Amino acid sequence: GQNIDQPTEMTATEGAIVQINCTYQTSGFNGLFWYQQHAGEAPTFLSYNVLDGLEEKGRFSSFLSRSKGYSYLLLKELQMKDSASYLCAVSPDFNKFYFGSGTKLNVKP
C-alpha cells in the first residue's frame, strides 16, 4: 500500500520560517509534489522533486531524500496569505498520485 504522513497542523509567526515535513512509503517512486490549498479552493502546484536535494523557488524550497522516504517544504518570510493547507503528494507510478492528509498552516501576526 501507499502511506504518506504529514503533521496535521502547524502555527508560525508572520516573517518567520517554517518547515513542513512529509514521510512516505510507496510501492514505487516517480516524483514528489507539494501543493497549496486555501480553504474551499483547488490545490495549486508549488514544487516538484525527483532527485535528492533542495529545489528553491522564491520564498518556497523543497527537499527530498529518497533513501529516507522524506521530504520537507520550507517557507521563508511568512506572510498572512500563506495560511493554507499544504499537501504532500507522491507519484509511485506514471501519472498516478497519492496525497497525504495535508498540513494546515496558521500564520499569526
Place this chain on the structure above:
Amino acid sequence: DAGVTQSPTHLIKTRGQQVTLRCSPKSGHDTVSWYQQALGQGPQFIFQYYEEEERQRGNFPDRFSGHQFPNYSSELNVNALLLGDSALYLCASSLYGSSTDTQYFGPGTRLTVL
C-alpha cells in the same frame, strides 16, 4: 488560456440516487484524473482517463465510473449514492507522457448526499 473547469459547482442528492460530474481539461492537456476529497483530508485518487480509456484506478468501488470524450473532457458517474460520498470532487488534467509536468486542478464540485 482556459484552465480546468468543472460543473456543477455544488450539488445536493439523496441516498440511492445517481450523479454525473463534468470536467474540461486545461488547453493542451489530454489526461484527466478524478479525486475525492473529504473534509480535512487530502485528495484520494479515483481514476484516470487517457485516450478515452481508464488507465489507472484507485481503491474505489465499481459504483464510481467515468468516461472521456474525444475532446478530452471527462465525466465522473457515481451510482447508488451513500452518505459517505459527500465530498469535494476534484478533476485534474495533465499531459500524458510528461514525467515532470504536474497536474492542474479544477475548482471542484461539492457533492452533498442527504
